[in-house]
Amino acid sequence: xxxxxxxxxxxxxxxxxxxxxxxxxxxxxxxxxxxxxxxxxxxxxxxxxxxxxxxxxxxxxxxxxxxxxxxxxxxxxxxxxxxxxxxxxxxxxxxxxxxxxxxxxxxxxxxxxxxxxxxxxxxxxxxxxxxxxxxxxxxxxxxxxxxxxxxxxxxxxxxxxxxxxxxxxxxxxxxxxxxxxxxxxxxxxxxxxxxxxxxxxxxxxxxxxxxxxxxxxxxxxxxxxxxxxxxxxxxxxxxxxxxxxxxxxxxxxxxxxxxxxxxxxxxxxxxxxxxxxxxxxxxxxxxxxxxxxxxxxxxxxxxxxxxxxxxxxxxxxxxxxxxxxxxxxxxxxxxxxxxxxxxxxxxxxxxxxxxxxxxxxxxxxxxxxxxxxxxxxxxxxxxxxxxxxxxxxxxxxxxxxxxxxxxxxxxxxxxxxxxxxxxxxxxxxxxxxxxxxxxxxxxxxxxxxxxxxxxxxxxxxxxxxxxxxxxxxxxxxxxxxxxxxxxxxxxxxxxxxxxxxxxxxxxxxxxxxxxxxxxxxxxxxxxxxxxxxxxxxxxxxxxxxxxxxxxxxxxxxxxxxxxxxxxxxxxxxxxxxxxxxxxxxxxxxxxxxxxxxxxxxxxxxxxxxxxxxxxxxxxxxxxxxxxxxxxxxxxxxxxxxxxxxxxxxxxxxxxxxxxxxxxxxxxxxxxxxxxxxxx
Numbered sequence: 001x002x003x004x005x006x007x008x009x010x011x012x013x014x015x016x017x018x019x020x021x022x023x024x025x026x027x028x029x030x031x032x033x034x035x036x037x038x039x040x041x042x043x044x045x046x047x048x049x050x051x052x053x054x055x056x057x058x059x060x061x062x063x064x065x066x067x068x069x070x071x072x073x074x075x076x077x078x079x080x081x082x083x084x085x086x087x088x089x090x091x092x093x094x095x096x097x098x099x100x101x102x103x104x105x106x107x108x109x110x111x112x113x114x115x116x117x118x119x120x121x122x123x124x125x126x127x128x129x130x131x132x133x134x135x136x137x138x139x140x141x142x143x144x145x146x147x148x149x150x151x152x153x154x155x156x157x158x159x160x161x162x163x164x165x166x167x168x169x170x171x172x173x174x175x176x177x178x179x180x181x182x183x184x185x186x187x188x189x190x191x192x193x194x195x196x197x198x199x200x201x202x203x204x205x206x207x208x209x210x211x212x213x214x215x216x217x218x219x220x221x222x223x224x225x226x227x228x229x230x231x232x233x234x235x236x237x238x239x240x241x242x243x244x245x246x247x248x249x250x251x252x253x254x255x256x257x258x259x260x261x262x263x264x265x266x267x268x269x270x271x272x273x274x275x276x277x278x279x280x281x282x283x284x285x286x287x288x289x290x291x292x293x294x295x296x297x298x299x300x301x302x303x304x305x306x307x308x309x310x311x312x313x314x315x316x317x318x319x320x321x322x323x324x325x326x327x328x329x330x331x332x333x334x335x336x337x338x339x340x341x342x343x344x345x346x347x348x349x350x351x352x353x354x355x356x357x358x359x360x361x362x363x364x365x366x367x368x369x370x371x372x373x374x375x376x377x378x379x380x381x382x383x384x385x386x387x388x389x390x391x392x393x394x395x396x397x398x399x400x401x402x403x404x405x406x407x408x409x410x411x412x413x414x415x416x417x418x419x420x421x422x423x424x425x426x427x428x429x430x431x432x433x434x435x436x437x438x439x440x441x442x443x444x445x446x447x448x449x450x451x452x453x454x455x456x457x458x459x460x461x462x463x464x465x466x467x468x469x470x471x472x473x474x475x476x477x478x479x480x481x482x483x484x485x486x487x488x489x490x491x492x493x494x495x496x497x498x499x500x501x502x503x504x505x506x507x508x509x510x511x512x513x514x515x516x517x518x519x520x521x522x523x524x525x526x527x528x529x530x531x532x533x534x535x536x537x538x539x540x541x542x543x544x545x546x547x548x549x550x551x552x553x554x555x556x557x558x559x560x561x562x563x564x565x566x567x568x569x570x571x572x573x574x575x576x577x578x579x580x581x582x583x584x585x586x587x588x589x590x591x592x593x594x595x596x597x598x599x600x601x602x603x604x605x606x607x608x609x610x611x612x613x614x615x616x617x618x619x620x621x622x623x624x625x626x627x628x629x630x631x632x633x634x635x636x637x638x639x640x641x642x643x644x645x646x647x648x649x650x651x652x653x654x655x656x657x658x659x660x661x662x663x664x665x666x667x668x669x670x671x672x673x674x675x676x677x678x679x
Contacts, residue, residue, distance in 0.1 A: 075109045083116040083135070090262075092269045093140040096133040122255050125245030125466045128226050128235035131178055138226075138234040143182045144268045146236055147189035147222075149258025153250075154195075154219050156257075161194065163219060165279060167241075168196025170212040172204045173224040174322050174388045175348030176234050179203075182224045184271050191279055192267045195219075198283040199274075203322040203348055205389035206237070207502040210469075212287050214243040214499070225388040228319075228359035229631075231352050243499045244469030248605075292333045294497045295505050299334055300425040303512055307335040310515035314381045315374035316507070317342035319358045319366075320349040321387025323503065330508040336515070339383065342373045352387070360384035360393035361490050363405050367395065371403050381514055381525075385503040391490045392503040394510055396525045404526060408488040409444035409541045409639070413532050414525060415492055415506070416447050418513045419484035420454065432456040436475045438468050438485040441589075441604065441614065442543075442624045442637040447484070449536040449641065456483070462589070462604055463612075463626065465491055469499045488543055488637065538642035538649045542660045546668055547676040549632040557634070558611045561625070561667060562588055570600075573615070576662045581621065587614045615663070621656065623663050634675070636664060 075081055084104065091097045103112050115134030120127045120142060127146060131138045158164070169190055173183035187197045198212060209223040221239035229235070238246045238254070246254070267273060274280060296304075314331075316339035318324040324346045331338055344354050352358045355366050364371070370382050374397070382395035382403060394411050395403040406414075416437060424430050435456040437447045440463045451458035457480060461467040468485045475482050476496070485493040491501030494509045517523040523531070533539065548554055565571035570593050572586045585596035587604075589612040594602040596616070611634075614624040623638040640656040642649070664670065670677055 075107075075112070077109070077113070080109065080113055080117060084112060086262075087116060087133070087135075087141070090264055091133075091139075091141045092264075096139050096141070099133045119259075122238075122246075122251040125239070125247075125251070125464075126222075126235060126237040128229065128233060130232050131234050132232075138178070138182070138236070140181070140185060140269075141264070143185050143236065144189060144264050145258055145262050147186040148261040148264070148268070149256075150220065150222070150238060150254055151189055151193050151195070152261050153254045153257040155193070158219055164193070164195045166196060167217050167219050168198060168279070170198040170200075170209055170216065170218045170221040170283065171224075172200045172206070172209040172212075172222070174206070175203045175320075175350055176224075176226060176387070177231070177350045178234055179224045179350075182234065182236070183222070184274060185268070186222055186224075187280065188271055188273050189265075189268055191273050191277055192265065194279070196279050196281065198281050200284055201282040202284065204284075205322055205326050205385075205504055207390055207498045207500060207504060208287060208291065209237075210239050210243040210245075210500045211291055211498045212283050213239055213241065215287060215290060216283065217241075223388070227388050227390070228357075228361070228386040230357060231350060239500075242470075242473050244473060245464075245466035245500065247466050247470055288329070291497070292329060295330060295508060296333050298422070298495050298497070298505070299509075299512055300422060302425070303422070303516055304335045306519050307512055307515050310336070310519055312381060312511075312514055312518055313337065313340060313377065313379040314383055314511055315340045315342065315370060315377060315379040317345045317360075317367075317370045317373075317382075317384045318348070318389070319355055319360060319384060319387055320345050320347070320352045321358065321385060321389060322348055323385035323387075323389035326389060326504045327383070327385065327507050330504055331511065334508045334512055336508070336511050340373065340377050340379055342369050344369055358387050360386055361391070361408065367393070367405060371395070374403065375401065381511065383507045383510065385507065386490075389503045390501045392492060392506040392510065393490050394525070396514075398526075406525070406529075407541060407543065408486070408490040409446065409539070409543075410529055411490065411510070412439070412444060412486040412488070412492065413446045413539065414513065414529055415486065415494060415509065416450060416484050417528070417532055418509060419494055420450070420456070423481075423483055434480055436480045436482045438471050438475070438482065440464065440468060440487040442626060442635075443486060443488040444539050444541050444639055445622075445641050446532075446536065446539045447486075449539065449644075450532075453536055453644075460604070462607070463487065464629075465493075465501050467605075468493070472496060472499050488541070533642075533649070535644065537644045538646065538652055539639060540642075540649075540653050540656050541637070541639040542656065543635070543637050544660075545628070545633040545635040545678050546664070546670055547632060547678065548634050548673070553673060554611060554627060554634060557668060557673060558590070558613065558625075561613060562591065562593075572613070573667065576617075576659060576666060581659055581662075582618045584616050584618045586616070588612070589614075617659070619655070621659050623660070625667060634668060636660070636668075638663065 087100050118136040120129055120136050129138050133139055171183050171186055173179040187199045190197050206223050206225055209221045213221045219241050223237040226233040226235040240246050316327055370384055374382050380397045384393040395405040398404050432455045438459045439447050441460050442463050448458045459471055461471045472482045482496055492506040493501055494505055514525055517528055564573050575582045587594040587602055589602055589606055590608055592602050592606040611627040616622050620641045626635050628635055638660045640652050642652050
């Protein structure tokens with residue numbers, strides 16, 4: 001039995017609340033002692049509390065007004081004491097509140113300092129972090145503060161109140177711990193500010209949020225998800241009114257509005273506001289049929305016929321996420337036979353019991369069950385979504401019974417060709433000069449090579465679909481038709497129905513492409529990939545990372561690279577392996593330096609808060625070194641771009657592997673710096 005841990009918090013309330021507090025069933029484990037001091041009732045709150053590693057339960061909130069708490073902390077740090085008092089005054093989640101209280105009692109000042117003195121900043125179009133107490137984590141209070149800041153910013157940008165209640169906002173959530181709760185708390189904030197709220201009342205795939213924004217003409221959207229992160233994490237992805245993830249200046253401006261709206265309002269915690277609210281709608285029954293109707297219309301009629309006659313079978317894993325229900329609907333929509341599910345991973349499970357790192361991009365170590373299921377069912381193709389179903393991994397059987405798992409760049413080559421093919425099929429007078437394809441700067445340049453032969457436009461963006469999506473909008477405004485966009489981290493936008501990566505539609509298109517190749521061309525996906533390389537040039541890539549949690553060490557490593565010669569600014573390495581492979585030019589998107597430009601200035605946007613350097617070699621090898629925005633990793637993205645006439649593929653492959661190893665050894669110096677290499 002838990003011992004009562006006493007913490008006296010003095011609150012001033014009118015005497016009318018005494019009876020309510022005495023019978024406070026909202027906190028069944030709370031002892032309430034009422035003392036009359038003069039004319040003022042004083043309530044001493046003695047909660048039974050203990051810290052827990054996870055907090056996924058929903059707690060009712062005491063409906064009495066929250067009074068100002070006077071707690072005297074003895075940390076010895078005035079600023080920390082202020083943050084502690086703020087947390088105890090503002091937080092109404094009993095579990096996180098008690099965890100902070102327990103830390104105070106144990107005098108864990110370093111822990112409290114690490115939790116409360118920093119704050120989550122907008123990264124990948126929003127927030128992503130571990131779920132625990134603290135201003136730099138994902139929890140009820142931080143979500144409410146974020147929602148209040150976003151709401152305030154939308155009011156500034158759209159001052160016409162009619163737009164608030166007519167266009168409003170869309171909110172979706174995945175199956176992670178607390179995702180539904182965070183979504184509902186966000187809805188409460190917007191409803192109390194007289195916004196229409198389109199809140200999905202069940203788990204949805206991330207692509208449905210940007211799709212709903214465009215369909216309903218919403219002012220913004222929020223998706224509560226941490227994508228492929230481990231189970232202890234959650235996130236808060238924000239979309240703008242154009243249906244794309246937010247970029248600068250929106251992200252910075254929203255963050256400033258958050259800082260101006262930190263104190264929750266009286267109603268922010270009251271989810272009873274969600275009951276019978278005339279401004280609250282569930283868009284599911286309207287959005288889902290429209291999405292699948294649009295998906296079907298993307299596929300030429302002759303391909304729908306071919307799908308019905310296709311002998312291929314497809315194994316599918318949702319990676320314990322939300323994808324299965326939506327892929328299950330997508331396949332019959334496109335006349336495809338139903339998928340064979342990986343039973344152990346098909347139902348949403350926020351603990352990811354068979355996939356501690358639920359990221360299909362990681363390859364065989366997370367795809368083991370998929371391969372076993374495909375093998376036992378004689379299935380030729382494996383399809384895998386990440387937990388929020390915005391990304392897609394694909395495998396195909398090899399002659400000896402094993403499976404090839406395509407890299408993100410290899411699958412992009414196939415889908416780029418496919419997007420071009422279905423455009424030609426569905427258009428009487430195809431005008432490729434008015435068409436565009438887009439990829440991020442760390443992705444394969446295969447689309448650039450295709451564009452040089454086919455005559456369509458190609459554009460390169462910064463890393464992340466927030467940049468890709470906004471470039472799509474720019475191209476559409478310029479009168480261009482965007483056929484395809486991708487990033488190497490298995491994110492694909494096959495059409496502009498969703499201006500973001502979409503693992504549901506991508507799965508349907510990969511299956512349709514595989515059926516077309518098998519029934520019409522007697523080819524496998526691997527056969528077609530070789531055919532693409534024959535025409536546009538062999539492209540081989542290596543994407544990997546080293547693990548480093550020391551931020552100061554990361555800065556030191558990159559500083560060395562950009563002051564390589566006698567500590568002079570803008571002096572970078574000039575070769576690998578003692579001059580065997582010479583560097584032609586260097587682009588540094590942290591500082592804005594680009595040696596290939598006459599003025600030495602990069603044309604892509606610069607971000608001084610992240611590290612990113614690209615080295616281009618004279619033999620066609622390119623490697624980009626970059627820090628991760630969400631994980632303690634230093635990544636590297638390497639590619640050899642061969643010419644169509646160069647058929648020495650095996651030799652190019654060997655040279656690429658050798659140069660990658662040399663670049664990691666010489667640029668990151670893993671052994672010297674104590675970095676952990678990923679296998």
